[in-house]
Amino acid sequence: MRVKVNPNRMMLLRMRRRLELARRGHKLLKNKQEKLMQNFFSLVRETTELRALVERGFMEIGERYLEGRASTGTQALEDALELSTKKGTLDFTERHDMNVTSPEFTFEVPDKDLSYRLSDTSPELDAAFERLFASFPKLLDLVGKENTLFRMAEELEKTRRRVNALEYVLIPDLEAVIRSIDDKLGEQERSNQIRLMKIKDMVKERSEGV
Numbered sequence: 001m002r003v004k005v006n007p008n009r010m011m012l013l014r015m016r017r018r019l020e021l022a023r024r025g026h027k028l029l030k031n032k033q034e035k036l037m038q039n040f041f042s043l044v045r046e047t048t049e050l051r052a053l054v055e056r057g058f059m060e061i062g063e064r065y066l067e068g069r070a071s072t073g074t075q076a077l078e079d080a081l082e083l084s085t086k087k088g089t090l091d092f093t094e095r096h097d098m099n100v101t102s103p104e105f106t107f108e109v110p111d112k113d114l115s116y117r118l119s120d121t122s123p124e125l126d127a128a129f130e131r132l133f134a135s136f137p138k139l140l141d142l143v144g145k146e147n148t149l150f151r152m153a154e155e156l157e158k159t160r161r162r163v164n165a166l167e168y169v170l171i172p173d174l175e176a177v178i179r180s181i182d183d184k185l186g187e188q189e190r191s192n193q194i195r196l197m198k199i200k201d202m203v204k205e206r207s208e209g210v
Contacts, residue, residue, distance in 0.1 A: 007184035015181065019174040026166040032098060033159045039098075040152050047145040054142050057135045061128050068125025077125070088136070100155050102148040105140035109133050 069077055088109035095102045 007181045007188075009185065012178065012181045012185065015174055015178050019171065019178065022166055022171050022174060026163060026171065029159055029163045029166065033156065033163055036098060036100075036152060036156050036159060040149070040156060043145060043149055043152065047142065047149060050138065050142050050145060054135065054138050057131065057138070061131050061135065064124045064128035064131065068122035068128055071122040072125055088133075090140075098155070100148065100152050102151070103144045105144055107136045107140050109136070 088107055091106045093104045093106075095104055
């Protein structure tokens with residue numbers, strides 16, 4: 001949409017300042033977009049590797065749990081889990097970078113006791129639960145990274161729209177307005193020169209007639 005203005009020198013200066021600010025803003029947003037893209041793809045690689053690691057860990061935990069459940073027996077397993085006393089502490093903080101909020105989780109569980117009674121349970125079951133507790137930090141790290149990826153993708157889309165709006169709409173419109181004002185001021189200047197020349201000729205004719 002073309003900006004409508006009065007074609008005068010004050011407006012020309014104002015439009016040139018707006019164009020300069022728009023170009024600066026476009027450059028800053030473009031740099032931000034490039035940096036966000038670099039961070040995004042770097043985080044995608046980290047998240048993909050971490051997800052594969054977490055999935056492998058849970059597959060192993062599941063296998064050990066099934067082996068332990070088979071040798072422990074259903075009733076003994078239910079009795080053991082009903083006596084669970086182990087509790088953990090979850091902390092949550094936020095990190096801000098380039099208008100992207102990244103959640104960071106920390107989870108700690110006490111090491112001094114298991115989550116259930118050891119009587120009538122299989123060593124495989126014990127190992128399964130120990131590995132389950134040990135996997136919590138990586139799982140929470142994965143949650144934080146994936147959440148950050150979604151937020152970063154949203155910020156990338158916002159930045160892309162702003163860059164395109166400046167590059168393809170506002171800056172071209174301002175450049176067109178400046179050219180239009182320059183053209184009209186040039187026409188006015190030529191008209192003024194023509195009038196001055198006519199006035200000069202009229203004055204000269206009158207002076208010669210006298």
